[in-house]
Amino acid sequence: MPPDLFGEIDPPHRLLMGPGPVNAHPRVLRAMSADLLGQFDPEMTGYMEQVMALYRPIFGTQNRWTFLIDGTARAAIEASLVSLLAPGDTLLVVDFGRFGLLLREIGERIGAKIEMLSVPWGETVPMDRIAAAIERVAPKVVASVHGDTSTTMAQPLEGLGALCRAAGAYSYVDATATLGGMAIETDKWGIDVVTGGLQKCLGGPSGSAPITISDRAAAHILARRHVERGIARDDLANGAGSRIGSNYFDLAMVMDYWSEKRLNHHTEATTMLYGARECARVALGEGLEARFARHAAAGRAVTAGARGLGLTVYGDDRFRMTNVTGIVIPEGVDGEAVRRRMRDDFEIEIGTAFGPLTGKVWRIGAMGYNAMKHKVLITLGALEAVLRAEGFACEAGAGVDAALRSYEA
Amino acid sequence: MPPDLFGEIDPPHRLLMGPGPVNAHPRVLRAMSADLLGQFDPEMTGYMEQVMALYRPIFGTQNRWTFLIDGTARAAIEASLVSLLAPGDTLLVVDFGRFGLLLREIGERIGAKIEMLSVPWGETVPMDRIAAAIERVAPKVVASVHGDTSTTMAQPLEGLGALCRAAGAYSYVDATATLGGMAIETDKWGIDVVTGGLQKCLGGPSGSAPITISDRAAAHILARRHVERGIARDDLANGAGSRIGSNYFDLAMVMDYWSEKRLNHHTEATTMLYGARECARVALGEGLEARFARHAAAGRAVTAGARGLGLTVYGDDRFRMTNVTGIVIPEGVDGEAVRRRMRDDFEIEIGTAFGPLTGKVWRIGAMGYNAMKHKVLITLGALEAVLRAEGFACEAGAGVDAALRSYEA
Structure with missing residues (x-):
C-alpha cells in the first residue's frame, strides 16, 4: 500500500463514445x-x-x-x-x-x-x-x-x-x-x-x-x-x-x-x-422530444460518417437504435489496435462487442451528454486518423464531412 | 410537475445521529x-x-x-x-x-x-x-x-x-x-x-x-x-x-x-x-486503531451523557456496539415528539427502533464522520432541552458535562 493510499481520484478526461457508461452530465455529478x-x-x-x-x-x-x-x-x-x-x-x-x-x-x-x-x-x-x-x-x-x-x-x-x-x-x-x-x-x-x-x-x-x-x-x-x-x-x-x-x-x-x-x-x-x-x-428540462431528436441526429451522423469512411454499418437500418451504432471492422484491420489508438492518442473510448460479434464490430455510442454534434465529429475525425495509421485506406475528411452533411440535411 | 421540476437538490443541513446513514465525509462526496x-x-x-x-x-x-x-x-x-x-x-x-x-x-x-x-x-x-x-x-x-x-x-x-x-x-x-x-x-x-x-x-x-x-x-x-x-x-x-x-x-x-x-x-x-x-x-489515512478509539470514545460519551440526564441505557454494557447506543424512552415521554423536536428545533436526527423495541428506545449513532466530540456534545445538549420541553425533568447541563468528563477520563 503506497503511503498516499494510491492518491486522490483523478481519472483521465476521456470521451466515452462506447455503448455506455458515457460521460456523466456535470449537473448530475454536482447534485x-x-x-x-x-x-x-x-x-x-x-x-x-x-x-x-x-x-x-x-x-x-x-x-x-x-x-x-x-x-x-x-x-x-x-x-x-x-x-x-x-x-x-x-x-x-x-x-x-x-x-x-x-x-x-x-x-x-x-x-x-x-x-x-x-x-x-x-x-x-x-x-x-x-x-x-x-x-x-x-x-x-x-x-x-x-x-x-x-x-x-x-x-x-x-x-x-x-x-x-x-x-x-x-x-x-x-x-x-x-x-x-x-x-x-x-x-x-x-x-x-x-x-x-x-x-x-x-x-x-x-x-x-x-x-x-x-x-x-x-x-x-x-x-x-x-x-x-x-x-x-x-x-x-x-x-x-x-x-x-x-x-x-x-x-x-x-x-x-x-x-x-x-x-x-x-x-x-x-x-x-x-x-x-x-x-x-x-x-425533462431539455424536453423529451428534443432529446430523442438529438439522439437520432447523432446516430444518423455516426452512421453517415462511418459510411463516408467506406465502412459498413452493422444490422438492419429499419430497426437501428438511434444511440449506438455497430460498425463492421474491415478485413485486415486489428479492431483492438484501433480501440487502443483511439484511447491512447485521442482519449476516446469506442466499444468492442460480445459473443458472435466479438472481433467483428465496433460499437460507437452517442448517448445522453455525449449525443452531441461536436463529439460525433471529433470521434469520426479521430477514427479516420487511426484507421489510416492502422493501414486502412479511407478518404481524408470524408467521415466528418458526411456527418456534417447529415446534421445539415 | 412544477416548471422548475422541483428545483435543484438542496437538502437541509442536518446532523444525522441515528443508526445510519450518517453525514458523509466531504472528501467522499468530492471524490x-x-x-x-x-x-x-x-x-x-x-x-x-x-x-x-x-x-x-x-x-x-x-x-x-x-x-x-x-x-x-x-x-x-x-x-x-x-x-x-x-x-x-x-x-x-x-x-x-x-x-x-x-x-x-x-x-x-x-x-x-x-x-x-x-x-x-x-x-x-x-x-x-x-x-x-x-x-x-x-x-x-x-x-x-x-x-x-x-x-x-x-x-x-x-x-x-x-x-x-x-x-x-x-x-x-x-x-x-x-x-x-x-x-x-x-x-x-x-x-x-x-x-x-x-x-x-x-x-x-x-x-x-x-x-x-x-x-x-x-x-x-x-x-x-x-x-x-x-x-x-x-x-x-x-x-x-x-x-x-x-x-x-x-x-x-x-x-x-x-x-x-x-x-x-x-x-x-x-x-x-x-x-x-x-x-x-x-x-486508513486516519489509522484504524485511532478510528476505532474515536468511535469507542464517542459511544462512551453518549452512554455517559444519557446516564447523566437520568436516562437508562438499553442492553448489556459488556456487549455494547461502540457506535450506536440505545436509550430507553422514559415513562410518560412521547418518543416521536422528542425526535420531531430534535429535528425541527435543532436539525438533529436520532433514531427510532424496530419490532419489540418500537416506541421503547431511541437509538443515537456516533459513526464515521459523526463520531466526534462536538457532535456528541451538541446532540446531548439538544436532547436535554427537548426532554425538558416534553416535560421530563433532567438536570441542566448534566448530559453534556458527563460526556465531557467521559472524554477527559
Whole structure:
C-alpha cells in the first residue's frame, strides 16, 4: 500500500463514445455532492416522491409505481422477473441479442420454464411471430429488450402489451439502453414493467435503475407480499401468492418502502437517488422530444460518417437504435489496435462487442451528454486518423464531412 | 410537475445521529464528483484493483477476493448467502436482533433449511451455545450479524471461524454497522465471508457494499460458476456445483468480473466505487486503531451523557456496539415528539427502533464522520432541552458535562 493510499481520484478526461457508461452530465455529478439525509426524513421521502413524479414522463406512463432499484440496470431486470415469476411459470423471451440471453439466464435461475423466440443477431422479431408464440406457449410473462446494445437493434414494441393482456400474460421490457434517448411509451404500448439504467441515454452513473410497474402487475406482485419478521406490522397482511425468491429484489417490499407506509427495506442509496433525480430533471428540462431528436441526429451522423469512411454499418437500418451504432471492422484491420489508438492518442473510448460479434464490430455510442454534434465529429475525425495509421485506406475528411452533411440535411 | 421540476437538490443541513446513514465525509462526496470511465478502461480496472487493496486492511484480511457489491448493504448479505447456499442446505443463524431475522428471511427465500439460535433482544449469543448448535445441526453455513443496530449489541466472534471449519461449515458475518468503526478481524476470527456497508462507520452513502471472501469459500462458490450464454468463453469452464439462484448476486461471476479475466457482468457503479475508494482512504489515512478509539470514545460519551440526564441505557454494557447506543424512552415521554423536536428545533436526527423495541428506545449513532466530540456534545445538549420541553425533568447541563468528563477520563 503506497503511503498516499494510491492518491486522490483523478481519472483521465476521456470521451466515452462506447455503448455506455458515457460521460456523466456535470449537473448530475454536482447534485450527487449534496450531503445525505436520514432515510425517513420528510425531506428525503419528499425527494423520493419527486423522483417518482419525474420518471413517469420519462417512461411515458401514469403508473403510480415508478421508482428506483438500488443497483445497476441488471438489478432492476432481476427484480422484475423474480417478482413477476414463480418457479414453474413460463417465461417467453423475445431474443435478438445478448441481453435476450440474459433474460433467459435470469429466468432459468428463478426456476421458470423458458421459451425462446430467437432471431439471428442484427434482426428484430416481427410482432406476428410474437403473437403466434404467445398463443402457442401461453406464457405467464413475455420479456423483451427494447434496444439491445450487443446488436444495436431496437425491437418494435407497439402492440406487445395488448397481445399479452389478451392472453393473460404480463409483459416486461428492458429499456436500459434507450430510456431517455428513444421514446418509451409504457402506457401506449401497454407494457406492465419497464426498467432502465442511468449510464446510457440519461447521462448518469450506473448504480441506480429506474422502474415502472402497471397497477395490474403491482397487484400481482403485492399478492406475493411476505413482510420480514423483524418489521412485521398489523396493517400489512401477507399475500396469498407464493413468496418472492429474493429479499433484496422483492418489489412488494420495495413498493411498501416507496409508499406512504415507508416500510423499511434497504437503506435507499441517497447519493444515487440525487443523481437519478438530476438525470430526470436534465432530460425533462431539455424536453423529451428534443432529446430523442438529438439522439437520432447523432446516430444518423455516426452512421453517415462511418459510411463516408467506406465502412459498413452493422444490422438492419429499419430497426437501428438511434444511440449506438455497430460498425463492421474491415478485413485486415486489428479492431483492438484501433480501440487502443483511439484511447491512447485521442482519449476516446469506442466499444468492442460480445459473443458472435466479438472481433467483428465496433460499437460507437452517442448517448445522453455525449449525443452531441461536436463529439460525433471529433470521434469520426479521430477514427479516420487511426484507421489510416492502422493501414486502412479511407478518404481524408470524408467521415466528418458526411456527418456534417447529415446534421445539415 | 412544477416548471422548475422541483428545483435543484438542496437538502437541509442536518446532523444525522441515528443508526445510519450518517453525514458523509466531504472528501467522499468530492471524490464522487469525478467523471466516469469505461468499465474496462485500464484506469477503471486500476481503480478496482486499488479498492481491493484498500479494503483488505479494513476487513482485517489478506483475502484476494475483497471487492464491492453494487447495491446497499443487504445486497451483499443476499449475494453471500445465495452464493454459499443451495436449496436444502442448512443455515444456522446466530440471532440476536432484527438483522438476524433478516438472515433467516433471506435463507428461507433461497430454500435453505433454517436453524435459529436465538437470544432475547439486548443479549448476545455465548460461543459455547454456538458450538453446541453447530454440533447438533451440522450446518452448511453459520451466519451472524456483528453489530445489530436494532439492539445496539455486538456479537463476540472470536473463535467462530475455527468452530465452523472444524465442522466443515462456512461462516458468514454481516458487519454492515461496524465495518470501519469497530475492529473486524476476518482472518484472525477465521470468517469465510464478511460484508459491510458505506453508510455507517465508513461515512459514505449507501449503495455500494464491501465484501471479502476466503480462498476456501471462493473455491466453493467458483465451483458453482455458470457463465452467461451471451458471454461464454472457452477458457471459462462451468463448475460442477449447482447453479447459483441469482444472476446479479452470483459471486462467481462477480469474481470473474473483478479478476484479470474481466468477464462482463453488471456495469460497475463507477461513482459509488469512487466513493467507496475514498471512504477507505479516509479510514486508513486516519489509522484504524485511532478510528476505532474515536468511535469507542464517542459511544462512551453518549452512554455517559444519557446516564447523566437520568436516562437508562438499553442492553448489556459488556456487549455494547461502540457506535450506536440505545436509550430507553422514559415513562410518560412521547418518543416521536422528542425526535420531531430534535429535528425541527435543532436539525438533529436520532433514531427510532424496530419490532419489540418500537416506541421503547431511541437509538443515537456516533459513526464515521459523526463520531466526534462536538457532535456528541451538541446532540446531548439538544436532547436535554427537548426532554425538558416534553416535560421530563433532567438536570441542566448534566448530559453534556458527563460526556465531557467521559472524554477527559
